[in-house]
Amino acid sequence: MATVEINGKEFEIDEDGFLLDYNNFSDEWVEYVRQQEGIDELTDEHTKVVTILQDYYEKNGIAPMVRVLSKLTKFKLKHIYELFPSGPGKGACKMAGLPKPTGCV
């Protein structure tokens, strides 16, 4: 497995760049994904999406549907894409430290 380093912290990642161990999630990981995803500036809205994804994942063991994410954040789909240009299933899940969604994503 590959390793990435940012601000003195190392993370093991899977073949698609998702965090291998959810328990290693930290601010440094968020910063790493922010750079990877080309997000200029992190806002409270990014944090809100990340927190909601994590809450759902901890309860259900899988990422939520976009519909659920939109309902819980009260963000419209277009806004979620503005926050995470590569999409909620990819960029947002990656930043939240969730494993790569299975199926064709």
Added chain:
Amino acid sequence: MPEGTLCNKKPIDSAEALNTLLSDTSGEVYYREMKSIEVDTKLLWKTIQNTCKSRIRTWLEICAHCGMCADSCFLYLVDDHNPKQVPAYKIQSTLGEIIRKKGNVDNNFMIKTMEIAWSQCTCCNRCAMYCPHGIDVGIMMGYLRGLLYQQGFVPWELKIGAGMHRVYRAQMDVTNEDFVDTFEWIVEEYEDEYPGLKAPVDIQGADIMYTVNAREVKHYPEDLAEAAILFHIAGENWTVPSKGWEQTSLSMFAGDWAACKMQVETVYDAMERLKPKIMVGTECGHAHRATVVEGPYWVGRKDGRPPVKSIHYVEWLADALKTGKLKIDPAKRLKVPVTLQDSCNYVRNHGLKSATREIIKHIVEPGYFIEMSPNKEHNYCCGGGGGFNGVGLYRPQRNKALITKRDQILSTGAKLVLAPCHNCWDAIRDLEEEYTIGIEWSFLKPVIIKMLDIPEHLRPRE
């Protein structure tokens, strides 16, 4: 007979079992356990005797080892002409060997066979076009996958995918309620822009019953909205079924034959229940192959056809443009170099090469479309077909496989690749991420919406 707790011969049949397997991130324990599961050789041989019919037996026997299939296989070409990538060798050294040994093979053999079945063949069926006998290694690999699945030798993600179909009748954890809720929500989000946009669910006797790919519902709901917008503007009388809406089949990639049947039956039941004139499926290649081309045989339909006439999205679109149901504003046609990815599953497998080119005539400014070489039924797989994209274990092999498509695209000079297939779309996105060649990629729906000449009363509100 030793079986793993996660890796075993038992199909996934409950949400709880799915969650347990999902929690084994990247299948770490699953693959470790796989190294020590036993092959049920009696069951394997019995299954072959019952299911390996004359076509496959004949193909295995008549192969003249002429080598014509070698150059037809993009995985052989991209792997420096590695003789182990010759299609005839790949199938003879796996399925051929299992049959010659009457099923008497061991764990190590099955693990190696799994690697060949899922990382050295995308079931693109190109070799069959070049074999003087018409031997189709893709079809045989699909069959081999079924034997491997039965014995528990299947990549982790595909065991999950097949399990999703068994539990949810969808390739992802999307229930019927989730589907309807998402569909209605997303249409509502776009209704501001498209007055009168509707989410027609379970309408009896509609002209069109539309079916989708579950990932559109779970991760890309804009795709559902785009389909609704185009049907709306074209003035179609259409509907979606609240049950039987999922057209894809990861179970086909996994070799889970029972789940293939279960899944496609839900779609056929919806056809019987709603009695539409036709079914239109979304921009997905394998969904079409599963539901329209192979599905009828899985459920034993004598005529080899679904209960109602079923067409691919590109066929509907080509017709809508040709007949003027959808009108393009010529000033908005694509004026960048554009190329087109032919999906193996509906172009080579179902002859739909002219539909996509009819669409191109309407949406690309003359002089800007460049064909890949080779193209149409001779086109190469995107590099990630047959489940290859979704299997993390074989990511290095998949990334190498993408080089064929990368180089085909580079030769065209195109800046935009139209990819009316989810699998191809992913592969092209991934090759751009991996090799950064400066291209964009798109389905047809979003491109066409941007260039429509919309009748006054249907125009987006300012």
